[in-house]
Amino acid sequence: MNILDKIVEYKRAEVLKNKQEHSLIRLNSSPFYRRKTNKIRLFSHGASPALIAEFKRRSPSRGIINSKADPVRVARDYSEAGVAAMSILTDAKSFGGSLSDLRGVRESFPELPLLRKDFIIDPYQLHEASAYGADMVLLIASVLEKREVEELALEADSLGLSILFEVHTADELEKYHPLIQYVGVNNRDLKTFQVDTARSLEILPEMPGGVIPVSESGLSKPGEIQKLFSAGFPLFLMGETFMKEQDPGAACKKLMEKL
Numbered sequence: 001m002n003i004l005d006k007i008v009e010y011k012r013a014e015v016l017k018n019k020q021e022h023s024l025i026r027l028n029s030s031p032f033y034r035r036k037t038n039k040i041r042l043f044s045h046g047a048s049p050a051l052i053a054e055f056k057r058r059s060p061s062r063g064i065i066n067s068k069a070d071p072v073r074v075a076r077d078y079s080e081a082g083v084a085a086m087s088i089l090t091d092a093k094s095f096g097g098s099l100s101d102l103r104g105v106r107e108s109f110p111e112l113p114l115l116r117k118d119f120i121i122d123p124y125q126l127h128e129a130s131a132y133g134a135d136m137v138l139l140i141a142s143v144l145e146k147r148e149v150e151e152l153a154l155e156a157d158s159l160g161l162s163i164l165f166e167v168h169t170a171d172e173l174e175k176y177h178p179l180i181q182y183v184g185v186n187n188r189d190l191k192t193f194q195v196d197t198a199r200s201l202e203i204l205p206e207m208p209g210g211v212i213p214v215s216e217s218g219l220s221k222p223g224e225i226q227k228l229f230s231a232g233f234p235l236f237l238m239g240e241t242f243m244k245e246q247d248p249g250a251a252c253k254k255l256m257e258k259l
Helices: 003-021 024-028 071-081 099-108 123-131 146-158 170-175 198-206 222-231 248-258
Strands: 050-055 085-089 114-117 136-140 162-167 182-186 212-216 235-238
Touching: 003 123, 024 123, 050 071, 050 248, 071 085, 071 099, 071 248, 085 099, 099 114, 123 136, 123 146, 136 146, 146 162, 146 170, 162 170, 170 198, 182 198, 198 212, 198 222, 222 235
Parallel strands: 050 085, 050 235, 085 114, 114 136, 136 162, 162 182, 182 212, 212 235
Antiparallel strands: none
8 A cells, every 4th residue: 555545544534534524504603604715826827826825844755844833823924925826734633734824814914816735535624624724635645536526516506616626647648627727737656656747748738728837846956946937837835845845935035136
């Protein structure tokens, strides 16, 4: 069993536990539930690459990255740096995140677009995302069947949530649903955790028309990002490059200035 399979296995148990402890009625009482969500604003006329900057404390591939980082402070710095959105890992066991991180950032920054990054396998998690203040959710093609992607896309749309649909191979695009606006290519294979940014360039020509392509993971060098930007990627999801630094916000600002 690879790392991704193990994550999905414990995630199923986690979702069942959360359903028992936090009913949909309780989630519905949140002031953020079904609110009008924020949309990612890309730079006009494709002037320069836009970033979704990520907050995470650790990962299965790297172990502890930045255990003491404060999500609200990092959100402030990311926002001041001019990011298009912020991604927040809410998986606790493998990434050290929590829904409380998401809620804390939402309370402090009402207008900052927020992506709940987790392993979404059940519609209940979409209602959690809405209740805790997310604007967008991640759907990973490799852990979902085509019918599940459709079910989750319809449910997310009913909640006003945008979707980042993540693929690792061109074949996974067969699971795409028309309600999805953002399609991401994860340069890190979630089964082996090896990184290859050429994956983004290989899959880009196969993407459905009208979607916004996103290149994810393994990005650190401005030249590399500019190459992908010139090829047709307007948006980039980056986290480890920033979070491994003592001051993630400063690292983000420095990169954006170079871009």
